[in-house]
Amino acid sequence: MNVSHVTTRTHDRPPAAAAAEDVPRRLHADPGLPDRVFRAVARGGGGFVLAVMLLVGGFLLYRAWQALSKAGFSFLTTEAWEPDAGNFGIAAVLTGTVLIALVAICFAVPLAIGTALYICEYSPPRLRQTLISLVDLMAAVPSVVYGLWGLFFLQGHVLGTARWIARYFGWFPLFKVDGADPSDPLATATVYTSSTFVAGIVVALMVAPIACSVMREVFSQAPVGEREGAYALGATRWGMIRSVVLPFGKGGMIGGTMLGLGRALGETIGVYLIISPVFAVQPHILQNGSSSVSSLIALRYGEASEFGMSALMAAGLALFLMTLVVNFAASSIVARSRSGAASDS
C-alpha cells in the first residue's frame, strides 16, 4: 500500500501537464463473473463448515438448557446421576475424565517424545517414511480394537504391577486402594480391575501417536544451521538434541501433549469397555471403579427420559467445552512456538 502510493507520486511530478487529468488508478481488478461465482461458492463452503461446527455447540446448549436451568450451579458439584429425581451433576464424571486423561498423558508423553526423537534423529533415513506411516496407522487403529486389547489382555497382566504399587506406595493418596489387604497373598485381585489406571494405559496408546506426530513435525523443523553449529562446537548427538532440538521444539512438545490431552478427554469406547462406572468422586486410581463423561453418555443414552437426555446433553456440552479450551490452547501454543518462524530463514 504505502510503497505504491510513493511511486505514483514520484511519477506524477515531472510531467506536470499530464498530471491534471491523471486520476489515481484503481488497483482492484475486476475478476469477472466466473471468478466472482467461484469465490462466492468457496466462501459458501467455508461458511457451511463453520456453521456446522458452531451448530454443534449451539444445539447442545439449546437441548441442555432444560436440565441446566433446573440444576443450576449444583450441576457442577453434585456427584450422583439421577436426572429423573432431580439429583444429578458432573462432579464425579468430570474428576474421572480428568484422572483418566492424566494417567494417559503420564504414559503417553515419554513414549511420544522418545518415539519422535527416535524417528527424527536416530532412525536410518531410509526407514523414516515407513516409521512415520506406522505411527499414523497407530493413530487410526479403531478405538474399539484398543478397548478389546485392554479388556482381554492388558487387564490381566497389569494387575500384579497395580498390586505392587498399591502395596509399596499406598501411603500416597492417589495410589491407595480401599478394601485390599496387601499382607494377604491369597486376596482376590478384583479390587484392582476396571480401574482408572488400566483405562489410562489403554487411552495412552491411542493418544501417544497423535502427540508423537506433532512433536516429530516440530523436531524435524529444527534449523539445520544450528544443528551443525552444535556439532561443530563438539557436541555429541545428545548434546545437540538438548541444546538445539528440544528448546526449538518446546512449543510443539507442549502443544502435542495438550492435543493428546484433548483426545484423551473425549475417548469413549476404550474407556467404556474397561471401567466399571461409579458415580462418586474416586481419587484412587488403582481401585476398581471409575467414570468419565463420554462413557456416562454411552451408558445412559438408551434408557434416558426426555429430561434425562437433556441432562446428558449438558454433560456432553461440558465435555465439548473442556476439549475446546484444551485444543485452542494447544493450537495457539504450537502456532506461537518458534517452529512457525523457521520457514522464513
Add this chain to the structure above:
Amino acid sequence: MTLVAPPRGDNAMSAQNSPRTTLPSKSTSPDAGSPREPRRRLALLRATDVYAVLGAAAASLSITALLFTRLLPFSGGLGFTLVAYGLFLGLYALLVSFDEDGPAVRDRVAAVLAQSLGLLMLAALAFVVVYTLWEGRKALPHLNFYTQDMASAGPLDPLAAGGILHAITGTLEQIGIALVVTVPTGLLCAVFLNEVPGRFARFVRTIVEAMTALPSIVAGLFIYATAILTLGLDRSGLAAALALSVMMLPIIIRAADVVIRLVPGPLREAAYALGTSRWRTVWHVVLPTARSGLTTSVILGTARGIGETSPVLLTAGFTAVTNTDPLSGPQVSLPLATFEFIKSPEPTMIARGFGTAAVLMALVLLLFVAARVIGGRGPGRLTRRQEHRRVLASRRDAARFAARFAARAEEQLDSGSRASAPTRSAS
C-alpha cells in the same frame, strides 16, 4: 584423538620457529605426515560399542534372574522386564564410562533410551494388531462369517452359524454416504482456506483446527439432538453417516489444507501470468497437482471414520438383521457389531467380536496401504504411467500444431502468397 593432534603440533612449532609460517609447514608436513598417518575408519559403529551393549544385556539379565529366583520375593513378567531394563541402563552407562568421558556416556544412554521408547511404541502397535488378528482366528476361517447375518443365530449357536454380513453392508453404506457428504465439502473448504485468504478464512481455519479433536461422542450427540430429536429422523444408517461426517469433516479439511498449501507458488503464478482466472487455476493447476496428497487425506479420514463406534452407537441403533436401506430402520456397522458382540459373556460371541474387529482392522490396514501407494509422492511428482500419458498428450499437441501450420500454409499458398518456405521449415 591421534588425528587431531599432529597438525596442531605442526602449527605451533612453525609459529615458534619463524615468521614465514606457511611455506615451510606446507612443504614439511605432507612428507612427514603421510606415510605414518593411518587410514581413517569412517564406520560409526565400533566393536567396543557392540561389546558394551552385549555385555550390559547379559549382565542385567543374569542379575535380574538371580534377584527374581534367589534373592527377592519378586515375580511376574512385567516386573522382570522393568528391573532388567533399569539394570541394563545402569550397567551400560558403567561399561561405556570405562572408555569415554561424561558427555559421551550421557549421549549413549540417551540414544538407548530414545531407541527403546521408539521400539516400545512400534511393538505396542504390532502387538495390538497381531493380537486382534490372532484372537480372530477362530471366527475368520468360517465362510458363513462373511455371507450370513445374525438374524437366525443366537448367542449359543456355534461359529458355523451366523456372521457379520449386516455389519459389513452397514459400514460400507454409512461410510459411502459420509464420503459423499464430506469429500466435496471438505475439499471446497480446503480450497477456500488457501485460495480466498483473509480474516474470515483464518477464523474458519482456527475453528476447524480446534474441531479436529471433537470428541466423537459429541458428534453423535449433536446428530442425535438435531436429526433425531428435532427433525424426527429414525435411528438409521443415514443418521449414523451424518454423525460420521461431522467427525470426519475437520480431519479431511485439515489434511487437505496442508496438502494444498504445499503446491508450489510458481505454478500458480505461472497460471495467473498466462491470464487464467482463479477458478480455472484451481481446477486445472492446483487440484491436479495436489491430487495424490488429496486422495491420501481422504483415505486417512475414511480410515478414522470407519473405526468410530461412539457416534454410530447413539445414532444407528442396533439390529441383527441385514438392513440395506440406510433411510429407515436401525443399521449396524463393524465397530458397533464388535462392541455388541463382546458385551456378551458367551465365548462364541466374544470370538465373533474378535473376528469382526479383525475384519475392521484388515479394512483399516488396506486403506492405509492404499494411501501409502497413492500418496507416496509429493505435489507435482508423477508416476511413470502419468508421465507416459503426459508425453503422449504433448506429442498429440505437437501433431495438432503441425497440422494447423500446414493448413495455414496451404491457405496462404492458395491465396497466392509467397510465405511457404518458413512455414514448411517450421512444420
